[in-house]
Amino acid sequence: MNDTIVVDETLDTSGLLCPLPVYKAGLILNRLETGKVLHLITTDPGSLEDIPALARQRGDQLLGLENKGTTQLFWLKKGPTQGDGKK
């Protein structure tokens, strides 16, 4: 379903427990420019709640989410509100 999304950066946090995926995703989103897309891979089931909440909290857009059982895939678009690469 997300084959058409152009990804600018990928972060694979397989094996990392919460809140490490949230923390690392936040660091990358901080430096991405508005409109750029981060593809995030997690294996911590808590991410299914944490990552959408992170996107809402930061003003980023969750373009897609796929739950593949042991792995979760997210596509996050850097929001326009915090200024390019300066959040």
Add this chain to the structure above:
Amino acid sequence: MTTYLERIPQPASVLGTDRNVRRYHDIRQLLPDVHQPTPLVRLNHIAPGLDIYLKLEWLNPFGSVKDRAASYLLEGLASRGSLHGKQLVEASSGNTAIALAALAALEGLPITITIPDGVPQEKKVLLRMLGAEVWETPDDLCPVDSPRDGAIALARSIAGSVGGENFLWPDQYSNPDNVRAHYETTGPEIWRQTEGRVQTFVAGFGTCGTVSGVGRFLKEQDRNIRIVAVEPQKGHRLPGMKSFAEAREPDILDRSVIDQVVRVDDDLAYSVTKRLYREEGLIVGPSTGAIVAAATGLAEPGLTVGISPDSGFKYASFFVDHLGDEGLPQV
């Protein structure tokens, strides 16, 4: 098991260590013990009629009361397995981190520190100067079901994730070695320095190692000694202290030795800190102001000892907010 003192290499110098003339061949030999205590200094101006002494923990080699816990934590880890090839990770508001980072540097151990983002810049820079990797985090790092202690959660996740087997996490909030440091050093020092006459002991809530360890030791000497804990307000700016209205109580907190909890807000803590500079010549950190505010407010008639956890040098960026235009030319 070898202790850090035994691991210190012998000096190539013609001079050996001589505590009598305060000559040492390794900074770790300056870590305190009952024969080499941190000073106890009386407050002579700020609290007339009261007999209050401060224990100046900032005269420890790495600058704070946390030198004691850090050295015990590291020794505890070493006693349970080799440090060789490992990395350290710890959550700290700065002082434990600084002491651990200095000790880790001496052992050749890499160290990662997770630190609340509200900690003064000065501490974060010192940590990087010591070679630590510094991970700043908000307390509400997890957007869902936040543990309110983001730095602790982050350290736990680093140690518990894939690759975590390479990390040693002292976990100062849960590790009994933190309490033991104060039970074996700070408590006996105070007892000896006061000739057994201390009647009230005051320390802050933080990791709670100090109040639990000293409290336990002093209660064993005389159960009538009052142990007072100081708790800051919610949302405080007193690094190292914890308000349990917003943070989880550490596992090592021993409430059975605490007789009273005194709550002190930031305004009072910072105004007393300023008075300590101007009336006592004590260049202390703001948590000392909170502890002295509690001690003077209690106005206990007997001998009171308060902990002065650290000096003020790491808090210049915080103090400036409380100075307004004081000390500037009024033209």
